[in-house]
Every structure is written in structure tokens, then in C-alpha cells.
Amino acid sequence: MVAIFESPRVLLGTEGMKLGPTDWLTIDQKRIDGFAEVTGDKQWIHVDSERARTGPFGTTIAHGYLTLSLVNLFLPEMVEVRNFSSGVNIGLDRVRFLAPVPCGARLRGVGEILTVEEMKGAIQSIVRVTVEIEGAQKPACIADTISRYFSEP
Template identity: 55%
Template sequence: MRVFRSIEDLRAAEGDVLGTSDWLAIDQKRIDGFADATGDHQWIHVDPERAASGPFGGTIAHGYLTLSLLPYFASQNYRIEGARMSVNYGLNKVRFVSPVRVGSRLRGTTELLEVADLDTGAQLRFRTTIELEGSEKPACVAETLSRQYF
């Protein structure tokens, strides 16, 4: 895990891959819980019997469930110490490249693309590639922004 203690440390890592997380299994319980939390109970996510004869051969995770795992993966790849506050600022680009079938395993690789100065900190632009075990294509690629206030 990469640990950053200052904006200077972050600037020095601009363009670097910060790490790759451990694998995380996506089970039906997690998918159902996400459906309950968001109100998205589409059958391709929550009805294993119907989904078995659907286009994916079983249930798949919501794309936004996959996206919501970004903080989990990032927490294994890097840590910023000394910031008094950190906030998500938004997304530049997200692509859901491959469906995530129930029982799949995912892991995230985080790259620090850019460090831009703010008056009291820095805005960081990351790219996280969420790899789908056994697939040549990733499940998701997301470019995110966060602001770190020192």
C-alpha cells in the first residue's frame, strides 16, 4: 500500500500505479442488498431463476454496485495521511465494460493520473480499472476526482 503524507508526495507519484487490491467475491447476497438499498430490483440482478435463461446465464451485479466498490479497492491501494478532510468531487468517465456475474471475483488497480493545486490542498484525478477474474476485459474503468484538504 502506498502512503502519502503531503501534497509533495502525491505530486511525486503522479502517473504511477498505486496498487492492486485483493480479489473480492460478488455473491447474490451483496447484489440483493444493493438492490434493496437502491430500489433497483430488475430481474437480471435479483431473480436467479429467470436470469438463468436470460442473456447472461444468471444474475449479474448492478453496474453501480461495481462502481460503489471503488472506495473498498482504493483503501487497499493507497492511504493519504495528514489531510484534514477528503471528499469525493465527482466522476469524469465511467465505462461498464463487462457484466459481473454472480460468483465472480473483482479487484481494483488504482492509478494517480493528475495532482492539481487548490488553495488549501489538491484535487486528485484517479483511474481505477476493476478487473474481472478470468476475463480479458475489465468489468469497469472509472476516472474519479477527489479533493484533499491539508
Template identity: 60%
Template sequence: MVSIYNNADEVLAAVGTSLGVTEWLNIDQARVTGFAEATNDHQWIHVDAERAKEGPFGATIAHGYLTLALAGSYFLSQLIDVRMRMGVNYGTDRVRFPAPVPVGASIRGRGEIIKAEVVAGGVQATVRVTVEIQGAERPACIVDTISRYYFD
């Protein structure tokens, strides 16, 4: 369930707040292949299922940057909803990929607001998104997303 914040003060007061988890998302080969097409990254560990069976992961895996993109847009939007005039992605801090995401696995995002500060016209918030792999011990990705929210 998404956490809703109506103004800058609510975002600032939420530092340290867990945002919970998203629904599971299955990562299928079509999504991985589509990302390969969009980014021109056709490395065999992502797109050649037959060759990947003999590779280090035993199957094709999602691109790390696909996982990162899902964390920063798809999962983040399910974790936090700031009622603002305008918001922008400001960047990321410290991105890590502790485990690969095999094609066919399901992943979800877990969020926490770890920092918030006033900026000109609004507030800048850092939300740590941990991308979990269903049934796996280690997460696929941990990223500190930075967003700026501007209010009326």
C-alpha cells in the same frame, strides 16, 4: 498494498504512478440483493437467479453502480492512503462498464494516479480505478475518481 502519501507535494509528484492491485472480492448474491434493496433497483437480471439463467448473461449480475461504488470506496481505500486533515469525494470522470460481473465472480481494483493539481487548501487527485474480473478478458468498470485532499 496501499500507497501512502504524507503531503500535497508527494501526491503531486505521484502522477503516472501505478498503485498496484487490491485483494480479490467475491460478489455473492447477498451483496447484489442488498444493493437492490438499498437502491430500489430490483431488475430481474440482478435478483431473479432462475429467470437470469435464461437471460442474456446466463446468471444474475451485479449492478453497474454497485461495481462503481466498490471502485470508488472499497477498492480506492485499499490503493491509496493520503495522510491529510480531511478528504472529500469530488466526483468522477468518464465511467465505463465494458463487461458484466456475474454473481459468484471475484473482482479487484487496479489503480493509477493520472492527474493531480493544487486547489485552494490542498490538492485534487484523479485516480483511475480499473475493476478486473478474475479470469475475464475485459474489465467490469473503468472510472476516473476525483478526490480532494486538504492538509494542515
């Protein structure tokens, strides 16, 4: 479910608002292998299914940074801000990887607006995105994302 804000200013005062959840996304070996190819991280626990069967997780697992990159997919599925001239991804305040993502797992994002403030002619928000693993006790990843929205000129 997407929360829609008609302007960045409407975000002011929404601290604590829960966002999502997004749809589930299956993490298959093709996605893991593609990420390994573009990043050069071809460690066997990610790309060698046969060896991984006898490894610590019993299967290949997604890269932590692959899991983190999905925050960029999930965030716009949870929150949409309209009527601004430009938006900038400032970065992340805090990132934690709490559980491995086995090949075949399904992930989704849930969020919470932590802070919203006026800053340098813009509205800046920090949204905590939690990447959940279906059926798991712990999430895969928690990341505090920082976005800045500049008003229309």
C-alpha cells in the same frame, strides 16, 4: 498493496504511478440482493436467479452501480494519504462499464494516478480505478475518481 503518502504534497509529481492490485472480492447473490434492496433496482437480471439462468448472461449479474460503488472500497486499499485536515470526494470525471459481473465472480481494483495539482488551497488528485474480473479479458468498470485534500490548519 497500499501506497502511502505522508502528506497530500507528496502526491505532487506522481502522475503515472500504478496502484494496487487490491485483494479479490467475491460478488455473491447476497451482496447483489442487498444492493437491489437499498436502491430499489430489483430488475430480474439481478435478483431472479431462476429466470436469469435462461437470460442473456446465464446467471444473475451485479448492478453496474454496485460495481461502481466498489471503487470506494478499492481506492483506500490502493492509496493512503496522511496528515491532512479534511478530504473531499469531488466526484468522477469518466465512468465506463465494459463487461457484466456475473454472480460468483471475483473482482479487484487496480489504479493509476492520472493528475495531481494544487487547487484552491488543496491538493487534488485524479486516480483511474479499473475494476477487474478474475479471468476476464475486459474489466467490469473504469472510473476516474477526483479527491481533494486540504492541508492541516
